[in-house]
Each structure stands twice: as structure tokens, then as C-alpha cells.
Amino acid sequence: MYRYKRVFLIVMDSLGIGAMPDSDKFGDFGVDTLGHIAEKMDSFTIPNLRRLGMANLKAMDKVDPVESPLAYYAPLREKSNGKDTMTGHWEMMGIETTKPFITFTEHGFPPELIKELEERTGRHIIGNKAASGTEILDELGEEEIEKGHLIVYTSADSVLQICGNEETMGLENLYHYCEIARELTMKDEWRVGRVIARPYVGKKKGQFVRTSNRHDYALEPTGKTVLNSLKDAGFDVISVGKINDIFVGQGITESNRSKSSVHGMEQTIEIAKRDFCGLCFVNLVDFDALWGHRRNPIGYGQEIERFDVKLGQLLPVLREDDLLIITADHGNDPTYTGTDHTREKVPFLAYSKKHKGSGPLPEEDTFAVIGATIADNFSLAMPEHTIGHSILDSLR
Known part of the structure; x- marks a missing residue:
């Protein structure tokens, strides 16, 4: 019924590999997350990604291609109108987003939304601007604690973020306020x-x-999405990191929350030691959250090196009938202006111990080839209104 009993799909959040043909329409010129990181590193030690073929797919400083890469590889272009986490992940699983999510980067959230949120939470809101999470805590954390206010802020993404001190506000109160905010921001204009x-x-x-x-x-x-098809057909859909949040639990059979990207890989390695049939879908967010948005190419490069060490521990644990796919959901060039994601192609690396071949595959015009290939592997039809085509027959 299937060629691979288990598929491990690992998303290196924001690891773009160069500008899309339409990147300029998103205000992104000459962006190249992985390429620019490699340029900034004094040395770049990623032996496991290298032997899979990452340097064959993407030319970069200090990392030479290998003569016989272990994986099949290709660049993927995003078909959806956007460059954010949800758009990228949803497209992987078959959804094309044509209307981008709203951002409030320039002026903060409208007074009407803030007023309603204050009334519903019973707290005065401070902040209400685009900011780094660490910077806004230094600026307003003491005030929030002392006066019982509520820090609300956004970023270059389509997000409303609420800070809360675990000791003075409490986690449950913070989560409750976020649930109220989620309800309010279901309105089209918010x-x-x-x-x-x-x-x-x-x-x-x-x-x-x-x-x-x-x-x-x-x-x-x-x-x-393809996740729904897998779950409905009785297959396991195990999420690691924020995958469960991105899909709001839909199509997920088991959720594992990660403390960091390294922890996420450690969880994945432990899951690989278990017996299951289906998909293990992993998001490693630190590349994006800790380094991309903060425009720290060295920190980003070192995070990739830490990932590579864990990848070297995962590869021997994989079984003969496993398929490993490594990809990304968008770019976030840490050398670019601002703090926003960047519209970029993403890598596609596909490795299995049973493969007799390897090497380059044609560039694809959608991330949805990933979900379509997984669905094809388990003999499942793509859900209605989804996009994507399988490249399963190319992986031999």
C-alpha cells in the first residue's frame, strides 16, 4: 500500500535559498538567506547537510558540493500570495492562499480593536507597535508587572502578540486573554x-x-489538507514544534511541544526509534524567531550547525522504509533590511536508505509537491480544492 512506512518532514523555519522571480513585488531585492549566512560565517561546518546535497542544490561559500549526494534535491517556489509561516506550511499540505494575511507593522492595531480588547480583558493595553519581543519587555515589562497592564505588540508578520509574566499574571490568564484576542481578530478588518x-x-x-x-x-x-486525509485514513500524524498550532490541531493525532530547535530534533530522534505508520511533521522555529527576525547571520549559521549535529544522529536511526524530507516555509535573510520574512525559494531534500539514485530534480512551482507526494505514497487522494502534484516516482 505504500513505499515508505514512515515519512519525516522537517521544516527548517525560514531557510530560504534565494529570491523568487516575484520577490521584488514583496519588497525583497537580492535576498538569499542561506547564501548570505554562509558568506558571513568564518567557517561553516554542516557535514550532514552537505552529504545529503545541500551544497549541490545551493552554491555557498565555505561548503563545497559533494560528488555523490545521498539525497534527491530541488528548489521549490511558493505559489501562494505571501511569505509567512502559515501560508508556507498550508501550501505544503495543499492549500493555496490567494489573499495575504493583514499586518499592522506601521501603525499598530486600530483603536477600536484595542478598546474592545481592554474592555474584554479588564486591563489597560500598552505597547501596540511593531517591536522585538526582547526589546519590548525591557521597555515595558516593569510597567506591566507594577500596574497590571497588558503588553500587546506585533511584528512584520501577521500576528498579535501578548506578553504576560508567568509569576504575576499567570499562564492561564495570559492564555485566556489570547483566546479573547483570537475571537476579536476573526473580523475581516482585523x-x-x-x-x-x-x-x-x-x-x-x-x-x-x-x-x-x-x-x-x-x-x-x-x-x-493532506493531514486530514492521513488521519481520516487511520495513519499517524505526529507533530513536533508549532505544527499543531499552525494547523489548529486539524489532522494531527499526536502533538509534541518543543523548547527549542535542538529539543525538537531530539524529540524527532526519539520518535524515529518508535514504531508508527504515517507522518512525523517537524517545525524548528529558532532559525526564524531567534536569528532571522533579529538579523543575526552568525547566530543563524551556528543554529544550522547545531541542527546538522542532530541530523547526524537522526540519519542512522532511520529505517530502510523511511523517507526524510528537509525543507523550509519561506526566507528570512538575516543580512536584509528590516525584520520581515523574505520571499524566497526553499530547499527540498529527500533521502531514504532504499533509494538507488540521488541528485537534482526539476525546480517546482509550488511547495504542495510535498503533501501530494506524501498522499501518493499512502495511496490517498488529495482533498478537494487542494493543489500539488506527486513526485513520488522520481524518488527511486
């Missing part, structure tokens, strides 16, 4: 892709630390 709870600890400026109890309240996918 419709953001995600409301994010940003808990932290500490009492004074310079001591605030965000915790791993972040929780995303995303919009539900606009239709059925």
Missing part, C-alpha cells in the same frame, strides 16, 4: 494569521527571559 502568547519570567529590566510556554492561536486552515 484578521491576523496568529495570536501568540509570549510568557516570560523576571522582575527587572535586563532580567526578563521568555519561556518555552509560548502558545500560538492560528486561524484554521481554509480547507481540508
Whole structure:
């Protein structure tokens, strides 16, 4: 019934590999997340990605291609209108997003939304601007704790973020306020892709630390995805990281929350030691959240190196009938202006111990080849109104 009993799909969040043909329409010129990171690194040690074929797919400084890569590889273009987390992940599983999510980067959220949120939460809102999460805590954390206010802010993404001190506000209260915000931002004029709870600890400026109890309240996918097809057919759909949040639990049979990208890989390795049949879908967010948005190419490069170490531990655990796919959901060039995601192609690396071949595949015009290939592997039809075509027959 299937060629691969288990598929491991790992998303290196924001690891773009160069500008899309339409990147300029999104204000992105000459962007290249992986290429520019490699240029900035004094050395770049990624032996496992290299032997899979990453340097064959994407030319980069300090990392030479290999003569016989282990994986099949191709660049993927995004068909959807956007460059954000949800758009990229949804497209992987078959949904084309034609209307981009609203952002409030320039002026913050409208007074009408803030007023209603204040009335519903019973707290005065401070912030209401685009900011770095660490910077806004240093600026307003003490005020929030002392006066019982509520820090609300956004970013270059379509998000409404709410900070809450775990010790003085409490996690449950923070989550409740985010649920209220999610309800309010379902209106078309306020419709953001995600409301994010940003808990932290500490009492004074310079001591605030965000915790791993972040929780995303995303919009539900606009239709059925490949995940729904897998679950409905009785296959396992195991999520690691924020995958469960991105799909609002739809099509997920088991959810694992990660404390970091390294932890996410450790969870994936442990899952690979178990027996299951279906998909393990992994998002590793630190590349994007800690380094891309903060425009830190060295930190980003070092995070890739840490991932590569864990990849070297995962590969021997994979079984003969496993398929490993490594990809990304958008770009976030840490050398570019601003703090926004960048519209880029993403890598597609596909490896299995049973493959007799490897090497380049044609560039594809949608991320949805990933979901379509997984559905084809398990002999499932793509859900109605989804996009994508299978390249399963190319993986031999």
C-alpha cells in the first residue's frame, strides 16, 4: 500500500535559498538567506547537510558540493500570495492562499480593536507597535508587572502578540486573554494569521527571559489538507514544534511541544526509534524567531550547525522504509533590511536508505509537491480544492 512506512518532514523555519522571480513585488531585492549566512560565517561546518546535497542544490561559500549526494534535491517556489509561516506550511499540505494575511507593522492595531480588547480583558493595553519581543519587555515589562497592564505588540508578520509574566499574571490568564484576542481578530478588518502568547519570567529590566510556554492561536486552515486525509485514513500524524498550532490541531493525532530547535530534533530522534505508520511533521522555529527576525547571520549559521549535529544522529536511526524530507516555509535573510520574512525559494531534500539514485530534480512551482507526494505514497487522494502534484516516482 505504500513505499515508505514512515515519512519525516522537517521544516527548517525560514531557510530560504534565494529570491523568487516575484520577490521584488514583496519588497525583497537580492535576498538569499542561506547564501548570505554562509558568506558571513568564518567557517561553516554542516557535514550532514552537505552529504545529503545541500551544497549541490545551493552554491555557498565555505561548503563545497559533494560528488555523490545521498539525497534527491530541488528548489521549490511558493505559489501562494505571501511569505509567512502559515501560508508556507498550508501550501505544503495543499492549500493555496490567494489573499495575504493583514499586518499592522506601521501603525499598530486600530483603536477600536484595542478598546474592545481592554474592555474584554479588564486591563489597560500598552505597547501596540511593531517591536522585538526582547526589546519590548525591557521597555515595558516593569510597567506591566507594577500596574497590571497588558503588553500587546506585533511584528512584520501577521500576528498579535501578548506578553504576560508567568509569576504575576499567570499562564492561564495570559492564555485566556489570547483566546479573547483570537475571537476579536476573526473580523475581516482585523484578521491576523496568529495570536501568540509570549510568557516570560523576571522582575527587572535586563532580567526578563521568555519561556518555552509560548502558545500560538492560528486561524484554521481554509480547507481540508493532506493531514486530514492521513488521519481520516487511520495513519499517524505526529507533530513536533508549532505544527499543531499552525494547523489548529486539524489532522494531527499526536502533538509534541518543543523548547527549542535542538529539543525538537531530539524529540524527532526519539520518535524515529518508535514504531508508527504515517507522518512525523517537524517545525524548528529558532532559525526564524531567534536569528532571522533579529538579523543575526552568525547566530543563524551556528543554529544550522547545531541542527546538522542532530541530523547526524537522526540519519542512522532511520529505517530502510523511511523517507526524510528537509525543507523550509519561506526566507528570512538575516543580512536584509528590516525584520520581515523574505520571499524566497526553499530547499527540498529527500533521502531514504532504499533509494538507488540521488541528485537534482526539476525546480517546482509550488511547495504542495510535498503533501501530494506524501498522499501518493499512502495511496490517498488529495482533498478537494487542494493543489500539488506527486513526485513520488522520481524518488527511486
